[in-house]
Amino acid sequence: MRSLKWLAPISSQTKSKLRFIDQTRLPLEETYIETDSCEVVAKAIRKMSIRGAPALGVAAAYGVALAAFQYSGKEKEDFLNSVLGAIKLLKSTRPTAVNLFWSLERMMAVLNSNIEYGIDFAIKKIEEEAIIIHEEDIRMCDSIGKNGATLINDSTTILTHCNTGALATGGDGTAQNVIVTAHRQGKKIKVYADETRPLLQGARLTMWELTNLGIDATLITDSTATFLMQQKKIDVVITGADRITLSGYIANKIGTYNIAVAAKFHKIPFFVAAPTSTIDLNLKIGSEIIIEERNPSEVTETLGRRIAPYNVKVFSPAFDITPPELVSAIITEKEILYPPYETSIQQMFASK
């Protein structure tokens, strides 16, 4: 299963398109959307039809490629401004996941350095770069899966939060791919999946993916995880990350910090799996990360059903920040990082 697929033109009459699964409709409907419009991609990111930090990076790159094709008939300066406008639009969709910005920076660099050779050449390079970003993401997922699986023993029960599978990436996933890789290696794996309020990515997406892959998965409400830890039914926790600072602060789906605290209290390893593109070289501590606040209706209405009185106050941050002292290891595609992260992250980038 690939959450994102680049469709080359079938004939000279048709255009390149991005095909993506509408994640808001899962698990009850498996709906795919094909579009040649950057605006449709931006809207899909904003309403979380496409979600997951690595997937956002890949989708945004394809969004720029679609914009380039859309504006191919314009004069050079108009073309440049239009594609830069598209990049700005894509940047404005979601503020926390750094992969989005990292990917758009790369696309902008390719645009800027190739436009002088003409629009057609620039478009070709832009499309190539988006495909490269996607291919890198697929390889990154494979490597994270392999690296992370070395930390998973046979007969392990793993707790995971939100969705970090194929749906969240261009490839086979990050944290979830550690689980899947260990499972494929023949290790006996059992998973508890947090439902992940408010948008229920665990219940809707992780349970859908794990069940399709034949992995023994049990759905729980978010606050049941700590009770399972108390009952000694969780061996390891693995989550993803939307942004990591240079000293190892982890921004990830709301509820991650809660699990990290509970894992610390119960002396259970807490692993984070994420590509190195998630590490924000500009930030040191967690409080520097911008936390997106989502629409209150995501809490007060579950899949369209009102669950709270009207006009109540709601506080709904999309992410929280887990400090480095609660993180046992960060699994990347390059290596597994251990504390102190300030040192290990720097060393990794230095040896690049």
Next chain:
Amino acid sequence: MRSLKWLAPISSQTKSKLRFIDQTRLPLEETYIETDSCEVVAKAIRKMSIRGAPALGVAAAYGVALAAFQYSGKEKEDFLNSVLGAIKLLKSTRPTAVNLFWSLERMMAVLNSNIEYGIDFAIKKIEEEAIIIHEEDIRMCDSIGKNGATLINDSTTILTHCNTGALATGGDGTAQNVIVTAHRQGKKIKVYADETRPLLQGARLTMWELTNLGIDATLITDSTATFLMQQKKIDVVITGADRITLSGYIANKIGTYNIAVAAKFHKIPFFVAAPTSTIDLNLKIGSEIIIEERNPSEVTETLGRRIAPYNVKVFSPAFDITPPELVSAIITEKEILYPPYETSIQQMFASK
């Protein structure tokens, strides 16, 4: 607002009835049910139209009274067996809240000690006892509110879980009445209410009650609470209890233990408010408490909307156990208990 009301007959042609609010329909519909049938009460308890440990005790007592009226035309032995059957039915509804059993024991004792004076006399005594249990519950709520409010300073932000208000009791509530009493004393109180998955009693019931009472309340998802603690936005946690052991283990709504761990980690006081009838004199440690497992559909379907794939495994305990070392104080109608609870609980019962 009273969640339960005993309606005396209007004429000799009508019967005594119990009137209760159907809590499964809140907050969008305020529906009241009037019944003269013990079976309807038992069913309402099972499907959580009536819920909250103290309310279960009061409702069960009235259920026995309704059964006594229902079987008033029978021969003495038949009457006795039928009412005992009704008590058995009510006992079978929910296994964790001890108030239910405590109240039914009292009703059975009244039945057994008065049946020798005739059915009519026994019925009168049974009805009286149910009304006494309700009145005691109302006074208990008032005392818990007053005792607990002494622990709440001016300008305090309180986190609460599930619903412990008027809806959960025969009176004005337990933990929530501490909040309401402090508010009425003019203390500036702000409340964060956990939505409390899976049945969303916090979102549906607590937000409804607090908003109606004009208290500044903000709804959050359950896993947001720990993030708020990290941000130093919670001063105090107060929850209720469904059963307390002699050494101070607290059985309460799933998610309570999670908050207690987070409160400990962030050095925030964690208070439990519950009537002394919640203390189970037969149990010492938490693992002796039977934890009710609820139907998986409570997790996979939110207010009738499917949120997970079909046929997935679900683990859905209704309660968890918080050990005494995480509990800063237990607020009862008699006094505030402090650790070590083994000693303070015994002393309280000895001085009774």
